[in-house]
Amino acid sequence: MKLIECDNVCLSYDNTVVTENLSFCVNKGDFLCVVGENGSGKSTLVKAILGLKSVTSGKIKFENEVKRKNIGYLPQQNDSQKDFPASVYEVVISGCLSSKKGLFFSREQKNLADSNMKKLDILDLKNRSFRDLSGGQQQRVLLARALCSTEKLLLLDEPVTGLDINVTSDFYSIIEKLNKEYRVTIIMVSHDLLYAASHATHILHMKKNGSLFLTAKEYLESDIFRSFKGGKKDD
């Protein structure tokens, strides 16, 4: 079942074309990793999917009742959040905002927030202050918030940047659990080529022109993966 279809899209940033001829699609249950060098347009693509930025040409289509606002988004952290006095609960429930009717959050929404915190094993942090948490805990909180805005599709923008190895692997296992157990479709922007190739179902390798969209299996055998892998001395 198709959720997102991206058809011959061209993206620009400050009037400079970042990427052209970009086509791919995301089906229900997919785990798509978006990789590529800095400046290849990964973040711009994320913004375009979220509607924060318009495409220069081409089309990004949402199908099967997926709407833009149903995407659970895990943004790169910004500096101001580092000292923002908000409790974990307040951050998580703010993910329910798009489905809020009336002035206040409903009981179901509060329950949803609780169950998502439970899912990510952070229910005990509920009343802690967001800024006092460790980097890994903060990412889980933001992930719980993203889950509050969707059950279907998560879009993660470089979620493990700045996390240490143990925390990173914990975080990855949560994502896999969500993908496999809860059948959440995942699009993840990542620098981690090896992880992407071994865990994702599909890979979008972005380049200025001629981005590659492959299944993980195809990608493992592709020249581009080999050249990247070969280029890494420690592998």
Added chain:
Amino acid sequence: MTDIFSFIFSQTFLIRALVVGVLISLCCALLGVSLVLKRFSMIGDGLSHVGFGALSVACMANIAPLYFSLPVVIIAAFFLLRLNENGKIKGDAAIALLSTGALAFGVMVMSVSGGMNVDVYNYMFGSILTMTDGDVALSIVLSIAVIIIFVLFYNEIFAVTFDENFAKATGTKTNIYNTLIAVLTAVTIVIGMRIIGTLLISSLIIFPTVISMRISKSYKSVVVLSAVLSVIGFLTGLVVSVRFETPAGASVVCVNIVLLIIFTVAGKILSSKAGSFVSRFKIPLTVSVFVLFFAAFVLLIGTGDPIEKKNDKPSIVTTNFASYDLTKEVTAEKAEITMLLRPGEESHTFEPSPADIQKIINCDIFVYTGGESDSWVEKMLSSVDASKITFLKMMDITGAELETITEGMAAQEQEEYDEHVWTSPLNAIKISKAICEAVCKKDRINKDFYNTNLDNFINQIQLLDKNFKQLESESKGRPFVIGDRFPLKYLFDEYNFEYYAAFPGCSAETEADPVTLSFLINKVKDEKIPVVFKTDNSTGNAANMIGKATGAKVMTLYSCQSVTLDDFENGETYLSLMEKNYTNLKAALS
């Protein structure tokens, strides 16, 4: 309960200030949380400068400042957001551009329209006195609206503040809420300007939030705590202001600084190990302990008695030095005389403190000029019970004339009545007669004493008058040059002295423009004038410049409006200063 509190609640104008101030404090605290967390702290500052610019335009065009500033500041708020979003000019630079631009524009407008007037000054430092009923009503309505809107959109405002991109991605119309925050901020700034002053209003936005962030763990507690602290800070500031006769706005800010220090220390202690044993209750505990201490402190300063006990002597309040000294000549030590304008204070920007108002309300006779420098009097009278007071308005006693604009003078746009009526010795006689009459009515027993004093004084003035008349014939065709404000119009007109001056008497400006300067310099050179005058209470910059350019000697003329502390302590009087004027004028003719 205590003197200060019963005093505050007995005065309509202070109750108004209290109500409006509390509401504005609430608005500021609520919005402040968003602004501080979004790194927009300086927006408040920028907007208040825009408010200042709008104000000067409103004052020039004679529009009610509040109604004019409101739309202008809202538009500026929109504009700031746009600049921010376009990203071409970064936030702090955009704010700096707009705020300094507006400030410069305001200063330009003011200089064209004739110097800073009292209204603008009131707005800069805040005035709890001069709010009209309309101002009060508008402030109350707007601030209640701000509070309601904030509560209604609380969740949205949180989402937009915490993570704008996420909120936008999940379908929240972040533009609308950003605009909402900006508009609410603009409204709050404009109504807050009146009471706290343009220069200080942004502190009301920033302080409570920063203070509560020291100990709060959640957004909700920051919002609630900063609202509570903001109101506490305002009330304490007001009590301090009444108790120590300090300006309300600055007092509130100083209280906030103290709060910040207390909470920073508290936050440090609580986050250390020593504080963790109270972990569960620590915030409510700290806050309630704090509130208790603070209440005790407020009570402590509140129990002081701000007003001296009345005695049997007739009490007379005077505004400036001339009225003070003329009163003293008549009553000597038999009356209690208060001079509101303390020695060394600038008369044109004087603002009475709540304690001053209290003195006026309790006095028997109030002597004031009735000109621009005490335009607050009429506003004050509308909000207090003044039926038992005899008012002596000097400009009514002597009659007043419009300021004369002489050739080369840096003229003002609006013509004003010159308020320095006492500078003519003959007017001084009229005023002291009126004072004598009023005080005799209040204190019949000492009637003869007062009349004798009056006669003595009139004799001395007549001597002075004779001297000036002599100068009159000597000065024919020989103009005096005053490189300064010219508050001595009545003196010069009385004796037909010719003169050229840089500014009219009430101009707050003392920096001459090049055209005026060169006109006066040429005058001094052409007519070989040996002395150029400055007036007391000015820097004398222009006069010194003319002196330097021409070699003329710089001497001082005294307006007797206010005196320096030294002169006051040396016992200078109206008569002694007028005699100095005579000597100096005579020197200019020799």
